[in-house]
Amino acid sequence: MEVSSIDFGPIACGEQDTATVSLAAKRNGNVNSGNVFANSSTVTFSVLPTTGDAGAVATQPAPSTAALPGNWVASNNIFSTPSDSEITVGGSVEGTYTSKVTYKVAGTNTSSAAFSTTKDVTVSWEIVDCEVVVPDETVPVVVVTCPTEEVLRGSTAYATWVATDEVGGSGIAEPSSGSIELDTSSYGAATATAPVGTAKDIAGNESAEATCAYFVTEKTPPVVVLTCPDEDVLLGSSAEATWVATDEAGGSGIAEPSSGSIDLDTSSYGPATATAPAGTAKDLAGNGSAEVTCEYFVTENTPPVVDLVCPTSPLILGSSAVAEWTAYDPSPGSGIADDSPSSGSVALATSSVGSKTATVPAGTVWDAAGNESIADSCTYSVIYDFAGFFRPVDMGNVVNSAKAGSAVPIKFGLDGDQGLDILAAGSPTITFTSCNASATIDAIETTITAGGSSLSYDPVAGQYVYVWKTEKSWAGKCGTFALKLNDGTTHSALFKFLK
Template sequence: MTIAAAFVAGAMMLAGGGIAYADTLVVEDELMVGGSSNLQLGTVACGEPRSVTVDLVIERGGNATGGNAGNNTVFKEGTSAAISKVSVGAGASASDPTVSSVAIPAGWYATGDSLSAGQSTITVTTSTAGQFSSTVVYRASGTNAKDGERVADGSVTVRWTVGSCTAPPPADTVAPVVTLECPSEPVLRNEPATASWSATDNVGFASGTVTSGTVSLDTSTYGAKTKTLAAGFIADAAGNTSAAVSCNYSVTEQDPPVVTFANCPDPLELVMEQEYVLTWNATDEEGGSGLATDATGTITIDTDVYGPGSVTAPIARDNAGNESAQVKCEYFVDDVTPPVVNLTCPVGPFLLGETVPDAQWTASDPSPGSGLAGADSGSIAVSTSSVGAKTLSVPAGAVSDIAENTSLESNVCSYSVVYDFTGFLRPVDMGTTFNSVKAGSAVPMKFSLDGDQGLGIIAAGFPKINRYTCGPIPNVDPIEETVNAGGSSLSYDPVTDQYNYVWKTDKGWAGSCGTFTLKLDDGTTHTVNFQFKK
């Protein structure tokens, strides 16, 4: 709606004896009363919005020529006039003019035209019953023809009637309240769980609105959790939305940690005194509570004891208090070291055919070991059936241990068997006595070996004579008996049980001394001293 009303009737001023018309700001309307406009809106419904738009116009009231050119009520040509809202009465509101300034054109003094000063919208209040009026004042201000200030005000009065009016109920601005309740007891990890919620409102909810229910909880990981319903989860009938709400819950778990050995094959076979260190590892499943105890460690196996054994890894515990099952590593410690046998022979020499004690052996299993499977000692018969140097040993495999290792051949012990040689017999003297004999004669060297031992009793290369220059001889015994012989020879007389070695001396030995040495095949040597005469 556009309503025109005229502001301020033209004023007549005297200037230089002539008549000048003032410039005025008018609100165009069909009704003009006493220099102001009246706008009748009639009766409006209670609460019904009502607005009107008015046009603002600067209207030239006359001309100002000649001596009247400096009229102080006329806007100066070539300047501009500012357009503003001055005041608004009670019960109404008005917008600022749509034009903030208007240019005053050349020739303004002589024209009778008007200038548009924009529009303003007036809105009246209709919330209370009764008759009302409100005045809005607008202003055009600028420079007058005398370079002074020119101010022109224009107003419009709006009148209206509001019929019977009942105040509307106050708007609902209270948000609904949501209560969220989480489980008070811990819930199991990866098991379904819910929190309960309910909503209340001071006025109520739209028909069909769900005001209670459950929401799922995240149980994928262990620990303290928070469930939140975001702001706006539910709205009431007035469109008010709920605030965010949270509750706390905890997730526990019943899956125990798992303990394994990293280096415990089946079977685990070890050797005694072998150093072997087991490594164990403990793990808790992904998303679980995590380990409260060590995650890894080592155990050194005792390999000093033969046979089967086992070690147990430590029990692992997680932060939920679950404990791992007992885990064992079973093994077998083998003994690969054979028993040791030591043999001791009786001390000789022994006479041919003599009965002597047995050689004794002892056995042991080196420590640590599995232990002997049989006797730890024994004996071996010592034979004197022949003469000479003898050796004995316990053969390999004679002794075994519990691990079935068998002994190697024992150490070798030795003894000797000799003839029962009692010395040279008459006519020869033994000891330190020198037997005086004519060089070139044959001397009967008689001896007994306790029986006929055959004629091969003399060692090869014997007898021997070791001659040397005679020195002082304190003890000389002439040989009373010599024999005629072409050379040396050996014989045995079973009647006398005597051997007779006829030893043929050399004439060239005359004037010297010598030692006769007879070595038997039993390894013994027997000597006699001689002095050789011419």
């Protein structure tokens, strides 16, 4: 950017003019002075806050960054990719204006330090042809209008007001109309007042106080008729009684709402009463209705409930176990029928490991009304009868020491041969931890030669043998060996690896 000033010249009042400034970084200066950007670096263009007269605005350069050439330091008079910024000026008051726009380019110099430089552009312009405004000193006029009909004591009523300005004036500032809530707390004649300043014109002149008169009257409370359902309603269901309010002939009329509903209590079997309390409806004078009631009947149509409970502790593979269930009829239902069971048990399947579900089928229990129970389920888990680890590996808080790179036989029992598909995916694992100097150390007495880890079953010993091939790189480390079975259980032992 070589330009240092822009003169926009005359601009019409209320209009704007725009100039585009093209920005680029230029290679210049001594390489060793730290005043030169580095080869192939990225520089950032930005505009600092404009100073001087108001009315000048500069946009941020776009694009905001540019990549410098690879031979930037070696050659003079090289320019970066240009970046454009728009400078806009204008105003609505006649006069001559001057502002300064400062642009900045920043990046990294040849010493890998932050480096930046700025360039000022002085802009000047003149605002011409503004109109001369004649001051408005006339106040607006507010007219308040009260209701022509009598208003009821305690009701909500309003007087309305409208503001006008003289012809040729500055005009009414918003709002130009509105309402004033009337005081209906006392019977008799009353006055509504729009205070000074209720309305203003655009020049800031305030309206004078204005008033109007109205009258507050009193009437008779409304009457509420409550209607309950003719048909029986179900126990626990949602049901309503409806009400409608009317006012005497010539009265003030019903204040909203004039109708509605009341939720019925269906929590108990038998006859019941719905009540619309005093004040359910009001007329415009604020008079509340008296309490009214109606009768309805709640019938029972709820099935009994079966609650099946499974054992919380895991079951051993092949063991015998049951889940117990009990039944009840939700109060105040008809109760469990005399010929229906009210409790029982379900035999649990334990022929395979994993999460299981036990179910009491629908219709197992019925109540005196003939409603049948729905199915109920619970979950339980079946696990292997794990025994071990056996020698040479110790469990608990004992740390087993083994030579890193050796193969350690991990022996354990599952109460017989359960096949070789007993390990969970990714099992076993080793999690390295810091070594505990005070821990009890027990050396692995037996290791074997193996090319890699493997799992087998020894039918003579009735044991599984997992040959765990350790890594030489583990020397000097401690960790937890975790064997996770496909029944969801995990069994672990502590190890320390020696060189």
